[in-house]
Amino acid sequence: MTVDVQPVSELPDPADFGFTVVERDALPTELLALVDQVRTLADTVAHTGADAAELAAASRVVADLSERLDVRRRPLGTMFSQVAPDGRIDYGTVANVVNGPLNPIAPPLELRPDGEGLSGEVTLVGLYEGPPGLVHGGWIAAMLDQALGEVAATAGGASLTANLDVNYRKPTPLNAPLTVTSRVTGVERRKVLVSGEIRHNGEITAEGTAVMVKIALPGS
């Protein structure tokens, strides 16, 4: 990534609080490729019509793979750091269930600064189904929570969601490109007020607001 400004960290370094931090660019490409493959596998398994013998053989292969890969586990709370286009240092958890780069369950949603806040594109496959053919409302709320939490971090400080309010305006389709956006609308003492939307073909399918509360960290 090309960065033309001096990195400035407005967030506390999680390493100071005992968390393992790895640079996002240093995550092995082979591991990222495996994450992609496992996500595809999960979607395939959720929809396969293969016969019993094939399923039994696949089950053995997957069990064997799980055993082979269960070595040198990264501790819970392992975070990645990356330099944002504006020079800030961003942090995220590698296994975040909504968009962690190492979590195969997480859809490939990467949120980037768009001048007003953050935005990102994502297509959710059938793994995220709720009502027939539609994205599960819990996942819609989860994606909004993530987008709102990440944009709150741009206001500085580590915060947690205190309140999340979601309105589902239209059904959100599977296998279709979605745009997720978020922005900070206000800061009041420790509260960071945020809002965001999910759109399909430019139309809002869901929108949310949240109150994120900055947490006191040891030593602060």
Ligand SMILES: CCCCC/C=C\C/C=C\C/C=C\C/C=C\CCCC(=O)SCCNC(=O)CCNC(=O)[C@H](O)C(C)(C)COP(=O)(O)OP(=O)(O)OC[C@H]1O[C@@H](n2cnc3c(N)ncnc32)[C@H](O)[C@@H]1OP(=O)(O)O
């Ligand atoms: C350990 C961190 C290490 C360093 C990390 C570094 C960097 C991290 C950087 C980036 C992270 C990037 C992305 C974010 C990732 C994911 C996003 C997903 C977010 C989540 O998935 S997160 C999980 C779910 N989340 C929780 O697990 C919270 C459980 N909860 C609590 O931990 C407490 O409940 C807390 C802390 C929220 C507040 O507790 P508290 O005691 O600190 O604060 P207090 O009560 O004094 O309130 C202070 C002011 O907030 C107002 N306020 C309080 N509650 C409110 C409510 N419900 N509605 C409206 N306003 C509320 C009060 O009215 C007052 O407002 P006022 O100033 O006006 O008086």
